[in-house]
Amino acid sequence: MAEVHNARGHCIAYCLQLYNTEYPVNKIILASQSPRRKQLMEMAELQFEVIIADVDETPPVGMPGKELPVYLAKKKADAIAHKAVGAIVIAADTVVLLDDDILNKPTDAANAVDMLSRLSGRMHTVVTGVCIRKDDKEQSFSITTEVYFRKLSTAQIEHYVSNYKPFDKAGAYAIQEWIGVTGIEQINGDYYNVMGLPIGSVLEVLEREF
Numbered sequence: 001m002a003e004v005h006n007a008r009g010h011c012i013a014y015c016l017q018l019y020n021t022e023y024p025v026n027k028i029i030l031a032s033q034s035p036r037r038k039q040l041m042e043m044a045e046l047q048f049e050v051i052i053a054d055v056d057e058t059p060p061v062g063m064p065g066k067e068l069p070v071y072l073a074k075k076k077a078d079a080i081a082h083k084a085v086g087a088i089v090i091a092a093d094t095v096v097l098l099d100d101d102i103l104n105k106p107t108d109a110a111n112a113v114d115m116l117s118r119l120s121g122r123m124h125t126v127v128t129g130v131c132i133r134k135d136d137k138e139q140s141f142s143i144t145t146e147v148y149f150r151k152l153s154t155a156q157i158e159h160y161v162s163n164y165k166p167f168d169k170a171g172a173y174a175i176q177e178w179i180g181v182t183g184i185e186q187i188n189g190d191y192y193n194v195m196g197l198p199i200g201s202v203l204e205v206l207e208r209e210f
């Protein structure tokens, strides 16, 4: 096994150990434009490239909200499959579910204020679906985290929306930003799942299956 080290001195060695093979054989591609997913993959000291998957994320009629993230993660993995022959593709999708309603990315500031007003003082769930694929082999799963918001004031919601512009975030918030620090009382489950990628579970599946 080749001994290759990154600047921190252990990344590649970890990959070699993790996959029991030389890293270039198991090239990893993250099929996502999300800076949060990229950050979490980097924090896990994985080496990867990004190829953005541009897909229509409209939910199929009648699909239950909790099934949507895996469906969309598979769609994202499919969309770049032809550019990733022989590589491990990781794709994900995150939705916020309030009762039976899916809260997607807000369309504008008024929609963001409306979403946060609905989330205020309540528990909702965040579901991230993940699809990991290498050619014909595929493992898909979803992870659910419960998030409890404190009662948010109108001023707090308006401050967040106008200063943080959460238009690229499902449910109009980011747990890793000011609103998460000040407004979230409790979570049950994986914090990183709320940020967009249950990275610990991704590592487990990579190690076990790929």
Ligand SMILES: Cc1cn([C@H]2C[C@H](O)[C@@H](COP(=O)(O)OP(=O)(O)OP(=O)(O)O)O2)c(=O)[nH]c1=O
Residues within 6 Å of the ligand: 031, 032, 033, 034, 035, 036, 037, 052, 053, 057, 076, 092, 093, 094, 095, 096, 126, 168, 169, 170, 171, 173, 174, 175, 176, 194, 195, 196
């Ligand atoms: C709830 C929540 C979501 N998010 C983000 C994660 C995702 O980037 C985004 C949900 O949108 P997604 O459609 O899952 O992902 P994306 O469009 O950003 O990227 P891609 O489809 O290319 O993979 O919301 C946070 O960063 N923090 C949070 O607390």
